[in-house]
Amino acid sequence: MSELTIFPPEALLHASLEVAMAPVVGPLVLAVSGGRDSMVLLQAVARWAPERIAAVATFDHGTGNYATEAASLVAAESRRLGLTVVRERSRTPGHSEAAWRAARWDFLGRIARAYKARVATAHTRDDQLETVVMRLMRGAGARGLAALAAPSRVVRPWLGVSRAELARWATLEKVAYLDDPMNVSRAFLRGRVRHELLPALEATTPGFADQILASAEKAASWRREVEGHVDAIGLAVSPSLDRVSCPAAALESTSSEGRGVLWPAICARAGVTLDAKGTRELVKFTRSGKRGSSICVSGGAIVLRRGAAAGEPVGDRYEVRRVSPPRVRDASRAWSGVSETLPPRFGRFRWRRLHTAPPPGECMEQDLWSMGFPRGEQVVLRVWTAGDRIRTAGAPAGRRVTRYFSAAHIPALDRPTWPVLLVANELVWVPGVCRALAAPSRPGRSELIWYRCEPECD
Known part of the structure; x- marks a missing residue:
């Protein structure tokens, strides 16, 4: 009877990496936590495809000494390898798996956009199995059962590789990593599935893991067909x-x-x-x-x-x-300064300084996206609030901005982030919506500094 062929860990990982990266165009941001699987990802990509690494991203959840030490290990190892590393610490530590995941992916998304890259993670075959089982427990349908194998911009080279195989390579290559104490904890659902439910299911139904993973792959194939239809x-x-x-x-x-x-x-x-x-x-x-x-x-x-x-x-x-959840208004949603220094971006809007003033007359009056300010004018830029009023030619005594939003067909969902400008504590401009009667812009005044406001999402 022939013995089962076991590929050397290096050959297996190198092949998995090449297959995963073959269809990917452009650079990668490596998501590295400091744990074994992600540190193996860092070492493997740095060895076999260093030119593809735009940056290494590590996120400290602020949950204690382990999180900080792990982020420090990632930063030190990345610099040793000559790689750019981006490190961030959460200001509001979460207390659930969902909160940690949301904060981590918000960070990774921002870094990937900054580098015009795709995120690469170290999710393994075992991670996929646990995710599928948890989704089954929650009543997921075919779409959800594809789990980590679903079509995505995230690159997952180790999705067909087990944790045990990564551990073999880590031992052979003496990869530095830290053991996350949460990996052995039963405090959260994933830990209980990993250490209790899956071993029991495999013991009572040998081959259970392979059957579940095969079903997940069928679901992923079905999802790829659906995504292709949606693209068309x-x-x-x-x-x-x-x-x-x-x-x-x-x-x-x-x-x-x-x-x-x-x-x-x-x-x-x-x-x-x-x-x-x-x-x-x-x-x-x-x-x-x-x-x-x-x-x-x-x-x-x-x-x-x-x-x-x-x-x-x-x-x-x-x-x-x-629809984003409502946020508490704070000082980060306001800016103040002189007219020459308006920020190039504020929320979803760009602020572009014009070299010449718009032509005077009816054209200028209809273009509510442009406005001029005297040099050195102190202005405040902030988001609209429900009680804001503005004095216009049609309502010299003042009228709520809400009515002008309605007339301009600005959707209610967009209003909480819409910018307004104030001079001397008086609202003078709601870009694209209306100008005040006392607006400082007067076409023909050469000393004015002109700006055009443009929504980024349109």
Whole structure:
């Protein structure tokens, strides 16, 4: 009887890395925590594909000495290898797996965008198995069961490699790493699944892990087919990745079952994860929705059915907008200074200094996205608040900005982040919406400094 062939760890890891990176264009940001699996990822990519590394990103969750020491290890090892490292510490330590995951991915997303790169993680075959089992426990459908193998911009070279195989290479290569005490804890669901449930299931049903992983791969294959179909129906995704729209006909021409498959995939492009209830609500909305109607769905989104804008060659479209949780207003949402130093970005808006003033007359009056300020003028730039009032030519006694938002068709969801400018504590400009009667801009005054405000997401 022939013996089972066991590949040397180096050959296995090198091949896994090459297969994962072959279809990836552009640089990578390596997500490295300081644990064994991610430190193996750091060493392997640095050895076999160092030119692909834009940066190493490590996040200190602020949960104690281990988190800080692990981040320090990653930083030291990255510098030893001659790599750029970006390190950040959480200001508000979370107390749940979900909170830690959200904070970590927010950090990794920011770093990846800064380097125009894709994130690479050290998720393993074991991580995939645990994730699929946890999703089964929560009643996930075929879409959710694909888990870490689902189509994604995240690169996961070790997804077909077990932790044991990574451990072999780490031992042979003397890879430095720290053991996370949470790996042996039963305090959270993943730990209980790893140390109690999975060993019991494998003992009672030998081959259980392989069967689950095979089902997950079938689900991932199905998801790739669905994503391919969604790509072909004419989606439009905003640069900020929080809005997506698709032709209404693409959804209304299919069956209810088909819509139940397409809606979760479409919403996912805006970063929204639908649950079963949200999917049912959208299927129903597609059958009965009228132009101009909208619906809020679980998962943090609002879906609108709108007509085509002027000049658009397509018909009605459904638009999905991800709704961010409300934030407490603080000083970081305001800026003050002289007119020459307006920040180039504030929230979702760019502020571009113009070399010449807009032409005077009716054109200037209609262009509410541009305004001039005298040199040295002290201005305050902040976000709109519900009580803001502005004195305009049509309402010299003052009128709530809310009414001008409505007249300008600014969606209610966009208003809490909309910028306003004040001079001498008086609101003088709501970009794209209205100017005050006392606005300092007067076409023809050569001493004015002109700015144009432009929303980044449009």
